[in-house]
Amino acid sequence: MHIVLARDDHGAPEIFRSIQGEGPNAGRIRTFIRLSGCNLHCVWCDTAYTWNWRDTPFVHESGKKFEREAEAIKLTIEKVAAIAAPLASEGYVITGGEPLMQRAVLPTLIDALKATSPDAAIEIETNGSILPPDALAESVDLFVVSPKLAHSGNDVSLALKPDALATYAALPSAVFKFVAREVEDVATASVIARDFGIKPARIYIMPEGTEAGALSQRARTLTVAILAHGFNFTPRLHIELFGAARGV
Numbered sequence: 001m002h003i004v005l006a007r008d009d010h011g012a013p014e015i016f017r018s019i020q021g022e023g024p025n026a027g028r029i030r031t032f033i034r035l036s037g038c039n040l041h042c043v044w045c046d047t048a049y050t051w052n053w054r055d056t057p058f059v060h061e062s063g064k065k066f067e068r069e070a071e072a073i074k075l076t077i078e079k080v081a082a083i084a085a086p087l088a089s090e091g092y093v094i095t096g097g098e099p100l101m102q103r104a105v106l107p108t109l110i111d112a113l114k115a116t117s118p119d120a121a122i123e124i125e126t127n128g129s130i131l132p133p134d135a136l137a138e139s140v141d142l143f144v145v146s147p148k149l150a151h152s153g154n155d156v157s158l159a160l161k162p163d164a165l166a167t168y169a170a171l172p173s174a175v176f177k178f179v180a181r182e183v184e185d186v187a188t189a190s191v192i193a194r195d196f197g198i199k200p201a202r203i204y205i206m207p208e209g210t211e212a213g214a215l216s217q218r219a220r221t222l223t224v225a226i227l228a229h230g231f232n233f234t235p236r237l238h239i240e241l242f243g244a245a246r247g248v
Ligand code: SF4
Pocket: 038, 039, 040, 041, 042, 044, 045, 046, 047, 048, 050, 096, 097, 098, 127, 148
């Protein structure tokens, strides 16, 4: 069984141990496995090398396009687990791109990771627009669901799927991370939270940006609204620590 991963700057599969920069486990050491492919196309995506192939119509603020052959690598599940095992930490983060594009093979990947690291938690970072299969919902310890708002440039009908959002809202293992550019985005998150019955304690607001100074500035403008709604704030620690780089 195979799975398609992103490549790092050296062409190797993007599997690495680092400090989680975002969400409820920000600051904790995790082992990351970055999958290639995404069903959405955010104009500010910081991993556009997982989907913005040359000869596709998708628009990105950087104006950059990527060669699929140079950016994606297909490996067996056994090979992925073997690369990840020596990098094990207290949790694996399966990220992307959109990991659920490859949902059919994710349970097998999780079984392979658990075979070598039985105590490691399994976390998935998703845009929340694809229904998680039951087998996945049972084996994943934490879903960090990041629904994409209008400023991402995606059509709302593609980005916000009520059935998928309702499923994640009903999963105790899911938290929600909203990328925000403006104060109004925090208000939009609160409408979604109300519509799907998501308690504020499960919601994280993260400023959009890939440059530390701009991120800090944006974070300051969002703080009052975050406090008013009782949400959590999440930084992007990896940007502060490493900049907008791959494999870190
Ligand atoms: S959903 Fe995530 S990976 Fe996909 S385009 Fe948006 S930011 Fe990038």
